Amino acid sequence: MSNxxxxxxxxxxxxxxxxxxxxxxxxVLIWLERKVVARMQQRIGPNRVGPFxxxxxxxxxxxxxxxxxxxxxxxxxxxxxxxxxxxxxxxxAAFAVVPFGEPIHVAGRVVYLQVAHVNIGILYVLAxxxxxxxxxxxxxxxxxxxxxxxxxxxxxxQMISYEIPVGLTVxxxxxxxxxxxxxxxxxxxxxxxxxxxxxxxxxxxxxxxASNAELNRAPxxxxxxxxxxxxxxxxxxxxxxxxxxxMGEYVNMVTTSALATVMYLGGWHGFxxxxxxxxxxxxxxxxxAFIIFYMWVRASWPRIRYDQLMGFGWKxxxxxALLNLAATAVVIVVAKERATLWLTAVNIALFVVFxxxxxxxxxxxxxxxxxxxxxxxxVRG
Amino acid sequence: MNPYLPILFMLIIATAFAVxxxxxxxxxxxxxxxxxxxxxxxxxxxxxxxxxxxxRFPVKFYLVAMLFILFDIEVIFLYPWAVVFRQLxxxxxxxxxxxxxxxxxxxxxxxxxxxxxxx
Amino acid sequence: xxxxxxxxxxxxAVFFALYLVLSKNAVHGALSLVLVLVSxxxxxxxxxxxxxxxxxxxxxxGAIMVxxxxxxxxxxxxxxxxxxxxxxxxxxxxxxxxxCVLLFEAALHIARAGEGVRHFPQAIAADFxxxxxIGQLLFSxxxxxxxxTSLVLLAAMIGAVVLALRRFP
Numbered sequence: 001m002s003n004x005x006x007x008x009x010x011x012x013x014x015x016x017x018x019x020x021x022x023x024x025x026x027x028v029l030i031w032l033e034r035k036v037v038a039r040m041q042q043r044i045g046p047n048r049v050g051p052f053x054x055x056x057x058x059x060x061x062x063x064x065x066x067x068x069x070x071x072x073x074x075x076x077x078x079x080x081x082x083x084x085x086x087x088x089x090x091x092x093a094a095f096a097v098v099p100f101g102e103p104i105h106v107a108g109r110v111v112y113l114q115v116a117h118v119n120i121g122i123l124y125v126l127a128x129x130x131x132x133x134x135x136x137x138x139x140x141x142x143x144x145x146x147x148x149x150x151x152x153x154x155x156x157x158q159m160i161s162y163e164i165p166v167g168l169t170v171x172x173x174x175x176x177x178x179x180x181x182x183x184x185x186x187x188x189x190x191x192x193x194x195x196x197x198x199x200x201x202x203x204x205x206x207x208x209x210a211s212n213a214e215l216n217r218a219p220x221x222x223x224x225x226x227x228x229x230x231x232x233x234x235x236x237x238x239x240x241x242x243x244x245x246x247m248g249e250y251v252n253m254v255t256t257s258a259l260a261t262v263m264y265l266g267g268w269h270g271f272x273x274x275x276x277x278x279x280x281x282x283x284x285x286x287x288x289a290f291i292i293f294y295m296w297v298r299a300s301w302p303r304i305r306y307d308q309l310m311g312f313g314w315k316x317x318x319x320x321a322l323l324n325l326a327a328t329a330v331v332i333v334v335a336k337e338r339a340t341l342w343l344t345a346v347n348i349a350l351f352v353v354f355x356x357x358x359x360x361x362x363x364x365x366x367x368x369x370x371x372x373x374x375x376x377x378x379v380r381g
Numbered sequence: 382m383n384p385y386l387p388i389l390f391m392l393i394i395a396t397a398f399a400v401x402x403x404x405x406x407x408x409x410x411x412x413x414x415x416x417x418x419x420x421x422x423x424x425x426x427x428x429x430x431x432x433x434x435x436x437r438f439p440v441k442f443y444l445v446a447m448l449f450i451l452f453d454i455e456v457i458f459l460y461p462w463a464v465v466f467r468q469l470x471x472x473x474x475x476x477x478x479x480x481x482x483x484x485x486x487x488x489x490x491x492x493x494x495x496x497x498x499x500x
Numbered sequence: 501x502x503x504x505x506x507x508x509x510x511x512x513a514v515f516f517a518l519y520l521v522l523s524k525n526a527v528h529g530a531l532s533l534v535l536v537l538v539s540x541x542x543x544x545x546x547x548x549x550x551x552x553x554x555x556x557x558x559x560x561x562g563a564i565m566v567x568x569x570x571x572x573x574x575x576x577x578x579x580x581x582x583x584x585x586x587x588x589x590x591x592x593x594x595x596x597x598x599x600c601v602l603l604f605e606a607a608l609h610i611a612r613a614g615e616g617v618r619h620f621p622q623a624i625a626a627d628f629x630x631x632x633x634i635g636q637l638l639f640s641x642x643x644x645x646x647x648x649t650s651l652v653l654l655a656a657m658i659g660a661v662v663l664a665l666r667r668f669p
Contacts, residue, residue: 004382007382008382008386011382011386011387011390012387012390014387015387015390015391015394016394018391019391019394019395019398023398064406065405065406065409065410066409066410067406067410068410068411068412068413069406069407069410069411069412070412070415070419070420071412071420072420072421072422072423073417073420073421073422074422076525076527078528079527079528079531081403082531084399084403085396085399085400085403088395088399089392089395089396089399092391092394092395092398093388093391093392093395095391096387096388096391097388115387115388115390115391116384116385116386116387116388116391117384118384118385118388118550119384119550119630119631120550120551120554120631123460123551123554123558124388124554126558127554127557127558127561127562128557130558130562130563131557131561131562133562133566134534134565134566134569137566137569137570138527138531138569141527141569141573142527143422144422145422145423146422149573153442153570153573156566156570157442157445157446160445160446160449160563160566161445161449163449163453164449164452164453164456167453167456167459168456168459171456171459171460171463172463174460174463174464175463175466178463178464178465178466178467179464180460180464180631235422235423236422236423239406239410240402240403240405240406240410241403241406244399244402244403306499307498307499310445310497310499311497311498311499314448314497315492315497318452318488322481322485325459326481329466329473329474329477330474332466332467333470333471333473333474385545385550440574440664441664442570442573442574443567443570443571443574443664444660444661444664444665446563446566446567446570446571447567447656447660447664448657448660449563449566449567450559450563450564450567451653451656451657451660453558453559453562453563454559454563454649454653455650455653457555457558457559458638458646458649460631461551461631461632461634461635461638461639462635462638462639464631464632464635465632465635465636465639468636469639472639473639476639476643476646476647479647479650480646480647480649480650481650483647483650483651483653483654484650484653484654484657486654487653487654487657487658488657490657490658490661491657491661494661494665495665496661496664496665
């Protein structure tokens with residue numbers, strides 16, 4: 001078998017496996033999200049179909065598949081049909097460059113544990129996730145519904161606003177690694193002896209917040225504010241077309257979590273022996289930790305107002321991400337070989353200061369609140 | 382083999398799945414027909430309000446998109462800089478410092494005139 | 501063998517470019533423009549310029565076309581109502597003349613450049629078009645254009661704000 005044939009077969013197999021795994025993760029994540037959020041809200045969650053309600057997503061899929069295909073009056077048919085496809089295809093393709101293990105040797109040949117090993121991996125993921133805007137905008141526009149249009153526009157303005165802080169925090173990671181190749185970024189973290197979550201702790205926090213907003217998830221889920229917009233860009237979608245938006249969203253969540261794992265949590269590296277199947281388990285565990293964190297956030301925070309959301313993105317996230325980038329660059333130049341150590345120290349110090357300021361502001365607000373609203377004791381006295 | 386070829390495989394598989402699944406769903410759930418009410422746009426069950434659906438939109442959205450493009454280009458320039466930063470050292474710091482300082486002027490102007498307020 | 505992907509992508513690009521020009525619906529036109537831009541990005545990839553490829557996708561397909569869509573929704577020209585007003589006939593004539601000029605110029609350049617353009621250069625550096633090479637060039641030989649870019653961006657920023665926040669009487 002020639003080298004080229006081997007490469008073709010290997011990458012085809014990898015592409016199929018990644019595709020199947022990503023699609024199969026969607027029902028698992030839907031079940032998990034419903035269960036986790038239910039438990040956090042003192043409910044039980046799905047428990048009728050199958051053990052622990054595990055088959056619930058399957059039942060939902062069948063139901064969605066069999067739904068009547070309603071096409072509302074006045075829709076732009078071409079765009080209306082295209083929008084769900086546009087929202088899922090880039091989501092699936094974005095995962096192609098994410099590495100999930102050290103390259104392994106099969107029959108004397110190197111096989112990368114990622115569908116495509118490209119030089120510019122991190123930019124590729126960001127570029128493809130920026131295409132997710134189209135699905136939402138076009139769905140909103142084509143639906144011939146005021147609320148859908150408003151929801152779609154709002155969501156896309158939000159997504160593009162938060163893309164900038166995401167990009168800026170990623171640049172800080174690239175600064176440390178000196179490469180856009182995701183494999184290099186993981187290896188560099190091993191070489192520097194500490195995962196990037198140390199020297200880029202502030203950047204990590206910014207990335208988590210900004211990516212949460214870019215994923216349109218609560219508390220930034222303006223696109224789907226039921227109470228304001230009926231449902232948002234997918235109001236007029238039924239059945240499987242509706243499901244496709246959901247799948248796209250969950251696949252994007254997996255990709256973002258995988259990207260965060262690769263950039264900040266040392267990718268597939270963990271404790272114990274360095275064999276590929278253990279590494280894979282570490283990788284999956286880290287991704288799931290992220291996903292459960294996103295679910296936790298959803299259950300904890302109420303949706304914020306749209307003007308607050310946009311203001312926060314442009315006036316807080318962008319300056320903070322720029323400052324983080326500038327600080328990282330300066331420390332790298334000044335501290336040279338000891339940059340990692342200094343960055344970790346500076347980040348932790350800054351975080352402590354941030355927490356202290358937050359506490360101060362909170363207690364002051366609480367004080368003002370007490371003065372305005374008389375406490376029960378005072379009323380009784 | 383071109384390292385980007387597997388991405389093409391991935392795109393083909395994903396598109397085939399999306400189109401296939403949608404076609405299947407269309408076949409299984411054929412429209413049963415219906416009256417005007419059933420096919421009307423859903424606005425909480427109220428009769429759709431009279432008027433243009435695709436109304437003109439606040440110029441604010443245009444401004445956000447425009448600012449996004451400018452900042453996006455700025456971020457794109459940061460990537461090659463970050464990759465070669467260790468070779469450039471102080472020089473790189475100054476180069477990017479000037480670039481960002483000029484853009485920060487614009488950012489401050491945008492903030493001052495209230496273009497970042499969402500009202 | 502390198503011509504097969506080129507011809508395929510070129511066919512896609514030309515098809516959607518024609519669709520863009522001939523489509524009466526502005527949003528359909530914008531969507532086909534996205535595909536044209538992505539095809540152009542793939543041309544860069546085929547030439548080995550992978551950084552330019554991803555920049556083309558991220559900036560043109562990912563950012564500028566979003567602005568186009570927003571503007572179409574803003575002005576409400578997207579629907580089936582067609583253009584806001586009929587194009588004057590001189591526009592058609594001007595378009596044909598300018599198109600011919602452009603075609604002639606391209607032909608002239610290809611003819612004058614000779615063998616170098618018609619035959620793909622055999623040897624290019626392994627790291628050609630990589631972010632490292634672009635970074636090295638951009639921050640040494642092309643430093644001045646890079647810094648001036650920031651002025652262009654600044655001007656665009658101020659212009660956008662001035663236009664958008666103008667109070668109409």
